[in-house]
Amino acid sequence: MSIEGKTVESNVHKISCPDCRLSELCLPYGLQQKEVQQLATIVKSKRPIHSNEYLYLQGDACLNLYAVKSGSFRSFITDDDGSEQTIGFYLPGELMGLDALQHGRSTCTIIALETSTVCELPLSRLNELCSQIPNLQHQMMRVLGKEITSDHDKIIMLSHRTAKEKIATFLLLLSRRYAGLGFSSTEFNLTMSRQDIANFLGLSNETVSRQFTELNKDGVITVKQRGIQINNMASLKGIVKPCLPDDQLSFIA
Amino acid sequence: MSIEGKTVESNVHKISCPDCRLSELCLPYGLQQKEVQQLATIVKSKRPIHSNEYLYLQGDACLNLYAVKSGSFRSFITDDDGSEQTIGFYLPGELMGLDALQHGRSTCTIIALETSTVCELPLSRLNELCSQIPNLQHQMMRVLGKEITSDHDKIIMLSHRTAKEKIATFLLLLSRRYAGLGFSSTEFNLTMSRQDIANFLGLSNETVSRQFTELNKDGVITVKQRGIQINNMASLKGIVKPCLPDDQLSFIA
DNA sequence: CGTACAATTGAGAATCCTCAAGAGCAGTGG
DNA sequence: CCACTGCTCTTGAGGATTCTCAATTGTACG
Numbered sequence: 001m002s003i004e005g006k007t008v009e010s011n012v013h014k015i016s017c018p019d020c021r022l023s024e025l026c027l028p029y030g031l032q033q034k035e036v037q038q039l040a041t042i043v044k045s046k047r048p049i050h051s052n053e054y055l056y057l058q059g060d061a062c063l064n065l066y067a068v069k070s071g072s073f074r075s076f077i078t079d080d081d082g083s084e085q086t087i088g089f090y091l092p093g094e095l096m097g098l099d100a101l102q103h104g105r106s107t108c109t110i111i112a113l114e115t116s117t118v119c120e121l122p123l124s125r126l127n128e129l130c131s132q133i134p135n136l137q138h139q140m141m142r143v144l145g146k147e148i149t150s151d152h153d154k155i156i157m158l159s160h161r162t163a164k165e166k167i168a169t170f171l172l173l174l175s176r177r178y179a180g181l182g183f184s185s186t187e188f189n190l191t192m193s194r195q196d197i198a199n200f201l202g203l204s205n206e207t208v209s210r211q212f213t214e215l216n217k218d219g220v221i222t223v224k225q226r227g228i229q230i231n232n233m234a235s236l237k238g239i240v241k242p243c244l245p246d247d248q249l250s251f252i253a
Numbered sequence: 254m255s256i257e258g259k260t261v262e263s264n265v266h267k268i269s270c271p272d273c274r275l276s277e278l279c280l281p282y283g284l285q286q287k288e289v290q291q292l293a294t295i296v297k298s299k300r301p302i303h304s305n306e307y308l309y310l311q312g313d314a315c316l317n318l319y320a321v322k323s324g325s326f327r328s329f330i331t332d333d334d335g336s337e338q339t340i341g342f343y344l345p346g347e348l349m350g351l352d353a354l355q356h357g358r359s360t361c362t363i364i365a366l367e368t369s370t371v372c373e374l375p376l377s378r379l380n381e382l383c384s385q386i387p388n389l390q391h392q393m394m395r396v397l398g399k400e401i402t403s404d405h406d407k408i409i410m411l412s413h414r415t416a417k418e419k420i421a422t423f424l425l426l427l428s429r430r431y432a433g434l435g436f437s438s439t440e441f442n443l444t445m446s447r448q449d450i451a452n453f454l455g456l457s458n459e460t461v462s463r464q465f466t467e468l469n470k471d472g473v474i475t476v477k478q479r480g481i482q483i484n485n486m487a488s489l490k491g492i493v494k495p496c497l498p499d500d501q502l503s504f505i506a
Numbered sequence: 507c508g509t510a511c512a513a514t515t516g517a518g519a520a521t522c523c524t525c526a527a528g529a530g531c532a533g534t535g536g
Numbered sequence: 537c538c539a540c541t542g543c544t545c546t547t548g549a550g551g552a553t554t555c556t557c558a559a560t561t562g563t564a565c566g
Binding site for chain 2: 086099130141148
Binding site: 161162163203204206207210225 | 553554555556562563
């Protein structure tokens with residue numbers, strides 16, 4: 001899934017902040033036009049990153065933040081024995097590299113799930129700008145707060161005990177993120193494999209597959225490979241919170 | 254468990270940043286003496302909070318950060334049907350309220366697990382100071398980065414499939430945090446109930462209890478109610494990573 | 507069209523949850 | 537000082553869920 005249509009895909013990485021359709025979701029949010037232009041001067045556009053290419057590796061010195069411009073990414077931590085644990089997925093407008101803020105060294109590896117583009121923001125320049133532009137500092141705090149609450153959502157998702165609850169929560173969180181991007185909240189394509197989802201949720205890929213099949217049979221969603229269509233949003237929310245089927249999830253809402 | 258001995262307990266909340274033994278773990282880290290004093294001027298000391306008292310409630314307007322000075326806290330999110338999900342536990346030197354940075358409204362409730370003290374930092378004043386003191390802004394970024402990597406540790410813990418792996422990871426993460434505070438990494442008291450741990454890990458409290466009993470029988474740890482003694486650190490790490498029993502965990506290390 | 511990879515489906519085994527009862531500990535009041 | 541109460545924690549047994557192993561189907565790509 002791509003944020004831009006096929007025809008302009010090749011030029012996405014050349015668009016600068018003032019013209020970027022994601023600016024309202026990204027760091028420029030809340031900034032005045034002049035301030036956005038200032039921010040744009042420190043942003044480096046990068047060449048497109050292809051599927052299965054790495055953005056950076058765990059342990060790399062990482063002195064930049066990366067904003068997803070188009071496409072999607074998966075982040076994971078590798079243990080000493082080589083086993084991977086997926087930490088999360090990144091969609092357009094979201095910032096990667098925040099985990100390196102502590103020691104200037106990345107704690108995870110980030111890999112592209114499809115051909116994607118990013119903006120690179122050198123942390124040193126960004127910190128300088130934050131001192132000069134109070135709005136930018138506020139926005140940085142908001143973005144960091146969003147990352148933290150987003151991690152809390154993941155913790156809640158993983159703490160749910162049954163596989164069906166985890167899958168339902170996973171789909172609802174994705175749905176909300178796509179809606180925030182201006183896409184359909186009920187119809188989207190998964191850019192990650194069943195294996196990725198299983199690893200992320202602490203399940204076997206067979207269980208993930210079976211849960212999709214069951215939700216499909218029950219008519220709650222329609223699954224066609226990686227294409228997902230949510231037919232009954234209330235039912236999906238009801239799976240997570242059986243007591244109040246039609247109510248809004250506090251952390252989904 | 255308390256960071257201060259019984260005799261000085263009642264005065265902990267009066268100690269200011271320049272004299273606080275936690276300053277190296279908290280916001281003053283990396284600041285010059287003069288800057289620490291500046292920071293101290295915006296810190297409000299609060300009266301001690303007793304066991305089961307709330308620091309703040311989910312949904313409250315929250316325009317402060319809170320640093321744990323002594324004692325410990327539990328944070329949780331309440332669903333519409335009243336069910337709780339524990340998000341994490343806070344020990345001395347750790348910052349609470351970061352989840353409210355996004356919208357100025359807390360997304361979780363925080364409750365004291367024992368008699369505890371906190372420092373209150375108004376966000377507006379803190380932001381001003383950050384603009385004036387580059388070192389403080391850097392430290393804020395480090396602290397936020399730490400919070401994010403700490404959340405990633407939780408995600409890894411929860412993604413582990415078996416109950417024994419979750420419990421082992423939980424104990425290792427706690428051990429590391431106590432060590433960072435200058436306490437023993439092999440002997441400490443849990444300040445939270447089995448129920449709290451179970452809820453946090455997405456397990457039933459019976460399973461938590463059984464896992465403790467098994468680890469006790471195997472001699473890996475000694476459990477006496479809430480008192481924990483780690484007898485074989487390598488074995489505990491081996492449970493999390495069966496392939497390399499004596500190796501260091503990348504995310505624990 | 508064939509190969510490689512991803513996804514699905516099935517069956518048996520292991521793990522964990524639920525329900526239920528018993529044990530240990532702290533605080534209260536006689 | 538001791539019994540009582542309430543709470544937490546532990547232990548047991550049966551049932552449900554999920555994992556593992558294995559085979560099959562489906563899809564993408566050269």
